[in-house]
Structure formats: C-alpha cells, structure tokens
Amino acid sequence: MAAEQVSDKARSFDPEDRVRVKHTKVGVWDLYEELPCQFDHVPGASRVERILEIKQNLPYLWRMMKEFVSIENCGFLLCITLSMQLLIGLIPAITLWYSGQMLAIINTAISTRTVDKGLLLRISLGDLFYRTLSRFLYACLGRIRPILERRIKRHFDQRLFCVRSQLDLPTSEDPIVQRQLAGATLLGRGSIAARTFGTCMFLMRATANVGSQCGVHMRLLREQPDGLLLVVLVFVSAWLEQAKMFSPGFVSARVWAATTKNQDYLRMQGCKQIVDDLRHRKELIAGNLVQYLVSQFMSAANLLGDDEGDFEELSSDRHVASKWNPGSFLSAPLAELPKIIFTIRAAHQPASIPVTLTSLHLIEETAGNLSYEIQQLYRESKYLTEELADVRRLYDVEKIPNRIVDGADPFPEDMQKINTGISVEFRNVSFKYPGANTYALSNASFKLLAGQLCIIVGSNGSGKSTILKLIVRLYDPDDGEILIGGRNIQTLKLSDLRQAISVLFQDYTLFPLSIRDNIGLGDPEHADDEERIGRAAELGGASEIIARLPDGLDTYIDRPAKDHYGDLPTGIHTLFGRHVDYGGLRAAGDMSSVTNIGLSGGQMQRLAVLCLHGPRARSFMRSMVSNESRVGLLLFDEPSASLDVSAEYDLFTRLRELRGNKTMLFSSHRFGNLTRHADVILYMNDSVIVESGTHEKLLAHNGKYAQLWKLQAQAFL
Numbered sequence: 001m002a003a004e005q006v007s008d009k010a011r012s013f014d015p016e017d018r019v020r021v022k023h024t025k026v027g028v029w030d031l032y033e034e035l036p037c038q039f040d041h042v043p044g045a046s047r048v049e050r051i052l053e054i055k056q057n058l059p060y061l062w063r064m065m066k067e068f069v070s071i072e073n074c075g076f077l078l079c080i081t082l083s084m085q086l087l088i089g090l091i092p093a094i095t096l097w098y099s100g101q102m103l104a105i106i107n108t109a110i111s112t113r114t115v116d117k118g119l120l121l122r123i124s125l126g127d128l129f130y131r132t133l134s135r136f137l138y139a140c141l142g143r144i145r146p147i148l149e150r151r152i153k154r155h156f157d158q159r160l161f162c163v164r165s166q167l168d169l170p171t172s173e174d175p176i177v178q179r180q181l182a183g184a185t186l187l188g189r190g191s192i193a194a195r196t197f198g199t200c201m202f203l204m205r206a207t208a209n210v211g212s213q214c215g216v217h218m219r220l221l222r223e224q225p226d227g228l229l230l231v232v233l234v235f236v237s238a239w240l241e242q243a244k245m246f247s248p249g250f251v252s253a254r255v256w257a258a259t260t261k262n263q264d265y266l267r268m269q270g271c272k273q274i275v276d277d278l279r280h281r282k283e284l285i286a287g288n289l290v291q292y293l294v295s296q297f298m299s300a301a302n303l304l305g306d307d308e309g310d311f312e313e314l315s316s317d318r319h320v321a322s323k324w325n326p327g328s329f330l331s332a333p334l335a336e337l338p339k340i341i342f343t344i345r346a347a348h349q350p351a352s353i354p355v356t357l358t359s360l361h362l363i364e365e366t367a368g369n370l371s372y373e374i375q376q377l378y379r380e381s382k383y384l385t386e387e388l389a390d391v392r393r394l395y396d397v398e399k400i401p402n403r404i405v406d407g408a409d410p411f412p413e414d415m416q417k418i419n420t421g422i423s424v425e426f427r428n429v430s431f432k433y434p435g436a437n438t439y440a441l442s443n444a445s446f447k448l449l450a451g452q453l454c455i456i457v458g459s460n461g462s463g464k465s466t467i468l469k470l471i472v473r474l475y476d477p478d479d480g481e482i483l484i485g486g487r488n489i490q491t492l493k494l495s496d497l498r499q500a501i502s503v504l505f506q507d508y509t510l511f512p513l514s515i516r517d518n519i520g521l522g523d524p525e526h527a528d529d530e531e532r533i534g535r536a537a538e539l540g541g542a543s544e545i546i547a548r549l550p551d552g553l554d555t556y557i558d559r560p561a562k563d564h565y566g567d568l569p570t571g572i573h574t575l576f577g578r579h580v581d582y583g584g585l586r587a588a589g590d591m592s593s594v595t596n597i598g599l600s601g602g603q604m605q606r607l608a609v610l611c612l613h614g615p616r617a618r619s620f621m622r623s624m625v626s627n628e629s630r631v632g633l634l635l636f637d638e639p640s641a642s643l644d645v646s647a648e649y650d651l652f653t654r655l656r657e658l659r660g661n662k663t664m665l666f667s668s669h670r671f672g673n674l675t676r677h678a679d680v681i682l683y684m685n686d687s688v689i690v691e692s693g694t695h696e697k698l699l700a701h702n703g704k705y706a707q708l709w710k711l712q713a714q715a716f717l
C-alpha cells in the first residue's frame with residue numbers, strides 16, 4: 001500500500017478553522033481526510049478524537065433508547081428482554097458461587113469423611129436450577145429478540161422512508177446527501193437501530209456478567225496470597241489480545257472523500273456495468289460488441305493487477321492488514337501463566353498452598369471465562385465508535401435541509417378560476433443545474449395567458465425540459481422570476497402549486513408497481529376507482545395493449561421484487577451429471593421467463609402517458625374529463641418522442657380535445673402537427689428563447705423557426 005502523505009494544501013471547510021487534508025492512496029483510490037487543526041498538537045490525535053466522538057454521540061444513543069421504549073408494543077417486551085439479559089449476565093457468578101460451595105463440601109468430605117447431605121442437596125438443586133434457568137432464558141430471548149428487532153427495524157425504516165421521500169430533487173441529487181443517506185441505511189447489513197439494540201443488550205449482559213464474576217472472584221481470592229497476581233495476569237492477557245483496539249484506524253466520523261482517476265479502473269467498471277445492465281444488452285448483442293468489451297475488460301483488469309478493488313472493501317481492512325499486533329502473540333502463553341505459577345508455588349512451598357488442586361482448577365477455568373467475557377467486551381467496544389457514529393447519522397439525515405424552500409401562500413385563491421386555466425410568465429429567468437458550468441436557461445422571458453396552448457420547440461439540449469422543471473419547482477432559477485396566475489411561484493405553497501399542475505416528463509419512469517397502481521397514482525384520491533382507471537387507460541390509447549397482457553391491469557412492467565434462483569448457472573451439469581434447467585421451477589412457481597414484458601418503446605410510452613408519475617403529477621386524464629379538477633396547467637415534455645406519426649397525431653388530437661380551457665404547454669423538437677394550433681410558440685436554441693409568436697407570425701418573420709419548419713415540411717412532401 002502506498003505510503004501516506006500529508007498535503008500542505010489547506011482548504012477552508014470552515015471559515016473559522018483551517019484544515020489540513022491528509023491524502024492516502026487506497027488501491028486505485030485517492031482518499032482525502034480532513035485533519036482539524038485543534039488536534040494537530042495532540043500526540044495520538046485519533047485516540048482523543050475517538051473518545052470525543054463517543055462523548056459527542058452518546059446523546060444520540062440515549063435518544064434512540066428512549067425511542068425504543070416509545071415504539072408501539074415494544075415497551076413491555078423491552079423491559080422483559082432487559083431483565084432477562086441482566087439475569088443471564090448474573091447467572092455465571094451465581095453458578096460460580098455454587099461451584100465454590102460444592103468444592104468446599106467435597107474438601108470437607110475428603111478431610112473429615114462426612115457430608116452435610118441437606119446442604120449438598122440445596123447446593124446441587126440451586127446450581128441445577130440456575131443453569132436450567134439460564135438455558136430457559138436464552139430460549140425465551142431467542143423468541144422475543146427477533147420480534148423486537150423486527151419492530152425496531154420497521155419503525156426506523158418508516159422514519160427513513162419519510163426522510164428520503166421528503167427530499168427535493170437538487171438535494172437528493174447531491175452526492176454528499178446520497179452518501180449521508182447510504183450511511184444511514186447500512187446497505188445490505190441490516191438496520192442500524194436493530195444492530196444498536198443488539199449491542200446495548202450485549203453490553204448490558206456482559207457488564208453484569210463481568211461485574212458479578214469479579215465480585216465472586218474477589219471473595220474467592222481474598223484469602224489467597226497470590227490472588228492479586230492472578231487477577232493481573234488474567235487482565236493483562238485479555239488486554240494484550242485486544243492491544244490493537246486503539247490502533248489509529250479509519251475514523252469514520254471525519255470529513256473525507258475518495259475519488260479515482262485511474263483510467264484502467266474506470267474502463268473496467270464501465271465494461272462491467274454495460275454487461276450487467278440489461279438495458280444495454282440489445283445493443284451489446286446487435287452491435288457485436290461482446291468480444292471488444294471482453295478484451296477491454298481483461299486488459300484493464302490485467303493492468304490493474306492487485307490494485308483492483310472497491311473502495312469500501314479496501315478501506316475497511318487496510319489498517320488491519322497493514323499492522324502487526326505483537327500483543328496477540330503474547331496473549332496465548334500469558335493465558336497459561338496462572339497455572340504455571342501455581343504449579344511452581346506448589347512445587348516450592350507445598351505447605352503454603354491455600355487451595356486444593358480442584359479449587360485451583362475451578363479458579364483457572366472461571367478466570368478463563370472471565371477473561372473471555374472481558375475480551376468480548378473489548379471487541380465490542382472497538383466497534384462502538386463506529387456504531388455510535390451510525391446512530392448519529394441515522395438522526396442527522398433528518399436535518400438535511402431541502403434546497404427548495406416551501407412558500408406560505410395558498411394557491412389558487414379562487415378555485416373556480418382554475419377551470420379556465422392558469423397564466424404563466426417567465427421574467428428574465430436564468431438557471432444552471434447544480435454543479436454545471438453553463439446555463440441551461442439564459443435570460444428567458446415569455447408570457448402565456450390563461451387557457452393558451454404553448455409549444456416550445458428547439459433542438460436537443462436547448463433548454464425545453466428545463467422550463468417545465470422550473471415551473472413545477474423541481475429546481476429554482478438562479479436569476480429572474482416565474483409567475484403563475486400572476487404570483488411568484490416561490491411564495492406559493494409547494495403542495496398547492498403542484499396540485500394545480502399536471503406534468504409528464506420525458507424520461508418515462510414507470511413506478512415499479514402494477515399498471516393499475518401506476519394509473520391510480522396519477523390521482524391518488526380515486527386510486528380505487530376501477531371505472532376511472534379503465535377510462536383513463538382507454539383515453540390514453542393503452543387499453544388495447546393492456547388487454548393483450550396476461551395479467552391485464554395487474555401486470556408489473558418493472559417488477560420490484562426479482563425472482564431468485566439457485567447458484568448453479570442454467571445450462572451446466574451438476575456433479576452427478578444432471579442438466580441444470582430452471583424451466584420446471586418457473587412453471588411450478590408461475591414465474592416469468594423474462595424480466596420485461598416485451599413492449600416496444602412506443603407501447604411503453606403509451607402506457608407511460610397514462611401512468612403519470614409522482615404525487616405532484618395530477619392525473620391529466622382526470623383534469624381533462626372533469627370540471628371539478630383542481631388542475632389548471634398541463635405540462636408535457638416531448639410526449640410523442642417515440643410514437644409513430646399516426647399515434648402522435650392521435651395523441652395530440654386527443655390531448656387538444658380533452659384539455660378544455662386549461663393552459664397547456666408542450667415541449668417538442670418536432671415541428672408541424674401541433675405547432676399550427678399553438679397560441680404561442682417559443683423557439684429555443686442553446687438555452688435562449690430566440691423567437692416567439694404564433695405559427696403564422698413566425699413564418700412571416702422568416703427566421704430560424706421558419707427555416708426549420710420548411711425543412712421538415714419538405715421531408716414529408
């Protein structure tokens with residue numbers, strides 16, 4: 001692993017506090033960690049940081065514990081679990097005491113040849129009782145804990161779901177926010193809250209165990225001349241075993257970022273994703289790209305050699321792998337030392353031996369148990385810093401601020417007016433996407449009166465979709481004002497604004513739900529209304545396609561849960577020569593033989609047109625057929641992009657007829673058909689509205705729009 005180096009490049013993350021950035025090479029990755037100045041002079045800064053970090057994060061743990069208790073139907077189970085854990089922790093000390101008593105009886109029996117039978121019976125029964133009780137408690141816990149963990153997980157999953165769903169687009173697109181959210185979800189490793197619950201239970205049991213056993217040991221060893229030595233030896237061996245616990249490691253709570261510019265790694269990952277992602281499969285096969293990709297992948301992998309590796313994997317074990325721990329070599333012989341010392345004492349001064357051989361064995365065995373428990377405690381506390389940091393992350397994601405600030409004013413004031421459409425006005429609006437250097441929309445101004453039909457035309461990337469995104473406040477402009485119904489959209493309540501607008505974007509992301517639910521979500525209030533859904537399907541021209549699907553409206557176009565199959569790849573032979581074929585299983589389980597349902601792009605689009613996505617997108621079907629609708633503005637981003645000419649004609653005719661008096665805004669890079677009917681045409685080029693007016697006016701103007709229109713018209717002559 002490459003040597004670490006501290007770069008002198010000072011960056012000011014915090015204006016008050018200059019920070020140094022530590023640069024480490026982790027495989028092909030460049031890891032940059034912030035080193036806060038206040039710790040620079042402290043030797044072993046990371047130890048101090050760890051302790052401070054634990055201290056800082058404890059209030060979050062406390063908050064989580066209180067929340068555990070408040071989860072519905074959890075309080076009672078939690079109390080029982082805690083009591084059981086405590087009891088389980090105390091039982092080893094109790095049985096240790098019983099064993100001591102038993103040995104005392106045996107000692108007396110050996111020396112006096114008499115046995116107190118009553119005492120022996122009580123001790124034996126007591127010992128048996130507690131050992132059985134311990135097993136019983138473990139069995140009960142085995143049943144109660146999974147229930148509790150599931151409830152805790154469900155509670156925190158719901159909370160995280162709410163947090164995620166509230167984030168606006170610019171915030172959720174931010175890679176830092178994405179990282180924060182990933183940190184709060186413990187991807188693929190269960191739930192942070194359930195894991196913390198398990199850790200707390202363990203710590204409580206282990207502390208009770210170690211504490212009570214220490215107490216009994218103290219009593220046992222009080223009379224023992226070498227008792228103190230024994231204790232020291234036990235503790236030292238346990239300590240050495242875990243000596244690496246405080247080795248400076250990767251402090252997860254620090255500000256850090258990792259990137260790679262390794263071209264071979266990037267090429268290799270790119271090839272992998274092309275092969276993994278089914279969306280590329282058709283092009284991969286049809287374009288005969290397989291050989292090329294394989295050779296690219298192989299050569300990149302060979303060039304990378306041992307440096308290949310995911311960042312997570314490399315960063316997690318880099319310190320463990322790079323450090324030797326001499327303590328772990330010493331701990332094994334040290335664990336044997338108590339026995340050796342007592343044997344030497346017995347050889348030298350047999351008369352001074354205060355304990356019999358059997359009790360020495362007992363002490364040694366229980367000391368071994370105690371040492372094991374202490375080691376377990378150490379081991380767990382090693383992860384405590386990171387677990388507590390995870391708990392903090394879980395709560396911190398709730399504080400992620402949305403970039404789009406909600407307005408306060410209700411909209412519209414007069415619900416009746418909405419039936420005649422809403423006016424839209426852009427005043428010198430400019431906008432850059434977060435992180436972009438160039439403007440996606442530059443100084444755009446236009447006005448659409450209530451009830452007008454507007455078409456935005458222009459080439460790819462000219463800024464058409466951006467206008468629609470700004471109207472529904474997916475983003476806010478950097479400059480200028482957008483007015484809806486004469487009011488600045490930033491002053492309006494977001495929910496009211498989005499309620500008044502129905503929008504269909506170009507990237508037709510269907511929800512991974514059934515077609516029925518996809519349609520229903522366009523108008524959640526009537527999601528159960530079969531008739532309305534059927535009519536919406538009909539109006540969208542998709543009922544024919546739906547009728548051809550075996551499951552009709554209940555078809556999943558993109559199933560959220562994939563079918564799982566055994567590890568053996570289909571087509572190979574098992575050890576016993578049987579051909580692996582999942583066909584029989586598929587038929588038995590009624591599973592689908594392909595993951596998509598085989599619709600063309602255009603058919604998918606027809607479905608998408610009626611499956612308007614998102615709670616913000618009102619059902620445009622409903623808004624066009626009903627007058628009680630609260631939608632006054634309909635936005636369509638290239639709704640006909642992959643439709644054939646006759647389907648496009650049908651769609652536009654239907655949309656125009658059904659819109660009633662609502663304001664409607666289309667974006668399109670095709671000219672013709674619809675533009676003739678538009679009240680306003682905005683012709684865009686390179687983020688700027690170059691020309692605007694009616695079709696006739698723009699033709700008379702004989703500018704760029706007229707040129708392009710004539711060019712397209714000629715193609716059809």
Ligand SMILES: Nc1ncnc2c1ncn2[C@@H]1O[C@H](COP(=O)(O)OP(=O)(O)OP(=O)(O)O)[C@@H](O)[C@H]1O
Binds near residue numbers: 506
């Ligand atoms: N999420 C984004 N982040 C950064 N830049 C973006 C993003 N979306 C669009 N852009 C850029 O903003 C510019 C305008 O894009 P926009 O999608 O508005 O164009 P468009 O006219 O709708 O194009 P098309 O006809 O291809 O849909 C383009 O240069 C595009 O690359």
